Amino acid sequence: MTIRAFTALTRRELLRWFRTPAAIVSSLLMPFFYLLLFGQALNIGKLVSAEHLSYAQAALVYQGAPNFYSYFSAGMVGFVLLFTSLFAGANLIFDKRLGFVKRVAASPVDRSIILGSRLAGGMIRGILLGVAVFAIAIGFAHLPGLAGLTVSGSPGVLGVAEILLAMMFLAAAFTSIFLALGFVIEKVDSYFAVMNLLNLPLLFTSNALFPRYLYPPWLQVISNWNPVSLAVDVIRENLFASSAYYPYPPLVYLGFLFVICAVLVSLAVVITGRTLAAR
Amino acid sequence: MVDPIIVVDRLAKEFPGGIKAVRGVSFDVAPKEIFGFLGPNGAGKSTTLGMLTTQLRPTGGRATIEGLDVLEHPREIRQRIGLVFQESTADDELTGRENLELSAALYAVPRGETQGRIDRLLSSLKLEDSAGRLVKTYSGGMRRRLEIAAGILHTPHVLFLDEPTIGLDPQGRAGIGTYIRELRDKFGVTVFVTTHYLEEADQLCDRIAIIDHGEIRAIGTPSELKERLGGDVVTLTLREEGADLTSAFRAVPGVLDVQRQDGRYRLKTARGEAIVADAVKCCLDAGAPLATVAVKRPSLDEVFLEFTGREYREEEGPSAADVAMRMNQWRGRRP
Numbered sequence: 207m208t209i210r211a212f213t214a215l216t217r218r219e220l221l222r223w224f225r226t227p228a229a230i231v232s233s234l235l236m237p238f239f240y241l242l243l244f245g246q247a248l249n250i251g252k253l254v255s256a257e258h259l260s261y262a263q264a265a266l267v268y269q270g271a272p273n274f275y276s277y278f279s280a281g282m283v284g285f286v287l288l289f290t291s292l293f294a295g296a297n298l299i300f301d302k303r304l305g306f307v308k309r310v311a312a313s314p315v316d317r318s319i320i321l322g323s324r325l326a327g328g329m330i331r332g333i334l335l336g337v338a339v340f341a342i343a344i345g346f347a348h349l350p351g352l353a354g355l356t357v358s359g360s361p362g363v364l365g366v367a368e369i370l371l372a373m374m375f376l377a378a379a380f381t382s383i384f385l386a387l388g389f390v391i392e393k394v395d396s397y398f399a400v401m402n403l404l405n406l407p408l409l410f411t412s413n414a415l416f417p418r419y420l421y422p423p424w425l426q427v428i429s430n431w432n433p434v435s436l437a438v439d440v441i442r443e444n445l446f447a448s449s450a451y452y453p454y455p456p457l458v459y460l461g462f463l464f465v466i467c468a469v470l471v472s473l474a475v476v477i478t479g480r481t482l483a484a485r
Numbered sequence: 486m487v488d489p490i491i492v493v494d495r496l497a498k499e500f501p502g503g504i505k506a507v508r509g510v511s512f513d514v515a516p517k518e519i520f521g522f523l524g525p526n527g528a529g530k531s532t533t534l535g536m537l538t539t540q541l542r543p544t545g546g547r548a549t550i551e552g553l554d555v556l557e558h559p560r561e562i563r564q565r566i567g568l569v570f571q572e573s574t575a576d577d578e579l580t581g582r583e584n585l586e587l588s589a590a591l592y593a594v595p596r597g598e599t600q601g602r603i604d605r606l607l608s609s610l611k612l613e614d615s616a617g618r619l620v621k622t623y624s625g626g627m628r629r630r631l632e633i634a635a636g637i638l639h640t641p642h643v644l645f646l647d648e649p650t651i652g653l654d655p656q657g658r659a660g661i662g663t664y665i666r667e668l669r670d671k672f673g674v675t676v677f678v679t680t681h682y683l684e685e686a687d688q689l690c691d692r693i694a695i696i697d698h699g700e701i702r703a704i705g706t707p708s709e710l711k712e713r714l715g716g717d718v719v720t721l722t723l724r725e726e727g728a729d730l731t732s733a734f735r736a737v738p739g740v741l742d743v744q745r746q747d748g749r750y751r752l753k754t755a756r757g758e759a760i761v762a763d764a765v766k767c768c769l770d771a772g773a774p775l776a777t778v779a780v781k782r783p784s785l786d787e788v789f790l791e792f793t794g795r796e797y798r799e800e801e802g803p804s805a806a807d808v809a810m811r812m813n814q815w816r817g818r819r820p
Contacts, residue, residue, distance in 0.1 A: 210590045210593065210596075211590050211591050211593075213590075214586070214587050214590030214591070215587070215590075215591075218576065218579065218583075218587055221578070221579065221583070222576070222578045222579070225578050226578070304573070304574075304576075304577065305570060305572045305573055305574035306574055306575075306576055308570060308572075308574055309570070309574035309575075309635075310591065311540075312538065312540060312563065312568050312570075313563060313588075313591040313592060314560050314561075314563040314564045314591075314592065314593075315591050484539055484540055484541055484542045484559065485541055485542060
């Protein structure tokens with residue numbers, strides 16, 4: 207019964223998503239423009255060109271990535287996972303307003319299933335969009351006039367599995383934060399205010415967009431522990447075969463990410479249980 | 486007397502902030518009964534329903550459904566009851582059938598029976614033609630029927646309906662009443678319904694509890710409640726005053742009292758319609774020229790006035806307790 211309720215609720219999450227192509231397009235639009243315009247315009251690889259940096263120095267800055275744009279594109283996967291997870295909380299608030307949450311909460315279904323199905327839905331959406339970002343970035347490498355993602359390493363099955371796990375953990379961590387917020391907050395506008403308080407600092411203290419080599423030391427420390435950085439590190443270290451530029455193998459980052467993810471998911475379980483309990 | 490399916494004993498709910506929404510209500514509901522909770526907004530109807538359906542925790546007294554205490558066995562109770570909320574809770578972006586399939590999964594309806602049950606309910610509730618359409622295209626009445634279908638899909642033993650006709654036009658309202666009766670007859674489900682429409686309570690319910698300010702003021706069948714006010718009055722007016730028909734009318738079974746006043750007879754009775762034919766026959770037999778016949782019954786308005794000491798206020802805004810209750814789900818839809 208539990209599994210059936212879980213799949214039915216998760217299926218519902220995804221059905222709603224697939225039936226609103228506008229939502230899918232708009233979630234893809236932001237990373238798309240970052241890849242198409244922001245990254246191309248702010249290609250700092252051109253600023254710090256060969257005359258200023260030796261090849262070795264450049265490799266140090268980009269932590270083994272062949273160029274800035276490849277480095278940046280891998281970061282965009284973390285970016286899209288972070289921003290997609292926001293929708294899980296916003297959808298939840300809409301569902302509360304529309305009475306759907308009330309209906310599910312009144313059923314005999316376990317509270318953890320209610321959270322779990324939304325978490326699963328959010329993770330699947332995030333991972334599909336993350337893969338789409340990879341595809342777009344790799345595609346750009348083959349278009350004249352555009353910089354793109356060059357996979358300079360050979361991640362292998364294990365590397366791909368690590369990348370997928372990193373994406374899953376990151377999506378789960380953020381989706382649960384934003385779901386917990388969605389359960390607690392009643393108004394969409396308050397939610398968006400709180401959300402901006404979280405997502406921009408999370409993005410800018412990570413190394414998703416820029417090399418942490420350029421950061422002041424205090425920001426580097428924060429950046430090292432930012433879950434976005436941890437996931438992006440797993441992706442980059444695997445994509446660019448750049449273990450020499452990272453103090454630890456990807457599995458270590460993955461482990462830290464898992465711990466953070468587990469803590470945040472447990473927190474969301476507690477908050478959901480409290481919000482949905484009979485008053 | 487069969488054992489009651491719902492037993493409520495001095496049930497009370499005080500919300501944080503000291504709002505006493507329900508102040509110790511006691512009543513029983515018999516199996517297969519349609520039991521109505523009638524009262525104005527903020528009387529404590531939805532709060533009582535919330536406690537019986539394990540959405541709210543009582544702060545006093547106890548309530549059992551099929552012998553299970555609402556505080557101790559919420560999960561079991563949820564499986565045994567169906568719940569139709571005041572507001573629409575279906576997913577707009579899914580079709581009617583998909584919504585029902587989702588409910589089937591939430592309530593663990595046996596897989597093999599799911600489609601058959603859904604088909605039967607869709608046709609019972611006249612939704613078979615719109616089952617494949619997204620719910621956002623449904624009218625208010627269709628939505629409410631879909632909600633009822635979702636509420637009864639897992640063959641609950643008790644169906645709770647919170648203001649099932651709120652926001653519907655008179656036609657839609659009448660339809661819902663018919664469907665509820667049909668479902669009771671077909672599935673043998675016990676129905677607990679809250680309403681603030683007097684006529685609806687009168688027509689739909691086997692028994693009614695009148696609730697006001699968190700307390701039950703009267704319980705009984707609609708006709709019992711009205712009888713307490715003296716029952717119906719059938720007035721027969723003759724074109725010209727002839728022989729005294731008083732004793733003839735008194736002989737009609739069901740007539741409790743007859744008053745004669747200038748060619749007009751006022752017959753008191755429990756149920757007006759039941760004696761009209763006989764009373765008219767009396768006139769015809771006596772050759773008295775009958776001008777008009779009128780049946781007037783004490784309305785539930787008067788019943789309400791009698792038992793609560795004040796006029797019934799259907800259009801009144803929500804009370805503080807109501808607001809506290811529905812803060813989350815407020816959609817501003819009031820008739």
